[in-house]
Amino acid sequence: MKKINLYKTYLNMEKEEVILSFKGDITKDLLSSIYQIIENRLEHDAEDQKRKKKFYHVLVECLQNMYHHMESLKEIPNEGGKQAASAIFTICRSNDGGYKILTGNFILTENVEGLKERIEYINNLDPVSLKAYYLEKLNSNELSDKGGAGLGIIDIARKSGNRIEYDFEEVNTPYSFFTLAAKIN
Amino acid sequence: MDKLIIEGTNKTPYISFDNTTGNLEISGKSIPENSFSFYQPLNQWLEEYRVAPAQVTTFNVILEYFNTSSSKCLLDLFRILEKIQNTGKSSVTVIWNFEEGDDDMEEAGQDYSQLINGITFKYVTIPS
Numbered sequence: 001m002k003k004i005n006l007y008k009t010y011l012n013m014e015k016e017e018v019i020l021s022f023k024g025d026i027t028k029d030l031l032s033s034i035y036q037i038i039e040n041r042l043e044h045d046a047e048d049q050k051r052k053k054k055f056y057h058v059l060v061e062c063l064q065n066m067y068h069h070m071e072s073l074k075e076i077p078n079e080g081g082k083q084a085a086s087a088i089f090t091i092c093r094s095n096d097g098g099y100k101i102l103t104g105n106f107i108l109t110e111n112v113e114g115l116k117e118r119i120e121y122i123n124n125l126d127p128v129s130l131k132a133y134y135l136e137k138l139n140s141n142e143l144s145d146k147g148g149a150g151l152g153i154i155d156i157a158r159k160s161g162n163r164i165e166y167d168f169e170e171v172n173t174p175y176s177f178f179t180l181a182a183k184i185n
Numbered sequence: 186m187d188k189l190i191i192e193g194t195n196k197t198p199y200i201s202f203d204n205t206t207g208n209l210e211i212s213g214k215s216i217p218e219n220s221f222s223f224y225q226p227l228n229q230w231l232e233e234y235r236v237a238p239a240q241v242t243t244f245n246v247i248l249e250y251f252n253t254s255s256s257k258c259l260l261d262l263f264r265i266l267e268k269i270q271n272t273g274k275s276s277v278t279v280i281w282n283f284e285e286g287d288d289d290m291e292e293a294g295q296d297y298s299q300l301i302n303g304i305t306f307k308y309v310t311i312p313s
Binding site: 036050053057135138 | 250284289296
């Protein structure tokens, strides 16, 4: 029998300076609780107000981006049947005193190329063009099926001031796993 | 028509729209996952207000945070106010409040003022 021991997980999370990590079903209530936990924590952190605000803002966009992905993908196939699609996220401090937010969720592989192109396009814009692109999307009548006109990803890049890191891994036809990482300096 | 009062929650803002005084206020946080259902009644109220607005309309925006899905809905509210201003029935001013040093929130107000014509935006800093 395998011994139960979380020490390695603990050490790993300690090393990565994990503030909060969760894997499972992403519901509105869960997100409310997460915001509350983070708000309480930030209140007790005597540090840069600006950075805190940016972090909170980017966190909300990252988690809601994941939530909307999940909404459009209720279940994924599993060996011998289907399972509710769950997702994962981790919020860490980074060694330079900033924050890192990682989210991971399933998407349809057929949507990978489009999403990749969008992120790459955004990553290659300088701050001035990024703002112009944001305003253009905000002012357009075009809405995505999630109702956000795809503003979330642009805003994550804008507010974090960093390139969006990402990865796609094809896991189980027709699904891929999408990892997104945003860093706030 | 009646005043519109909505109490704030940890994801949605406090709303107080008064048609007799023309004082409209939105304050707190606006980070719901689906903003459209929250903002729909606000749009409806403003459309009704547009028919017979007060001589002076003041929209006081005191938001601590708002997400991108709210940003689209806020623009829709500004668009209705723009129509009210342009019909000459009411003189509309937006008071955009932001915490001292919150450059992102200040910039968000300026962004809206660029997209909206004919409405005066006043910026007020709240001491942090």
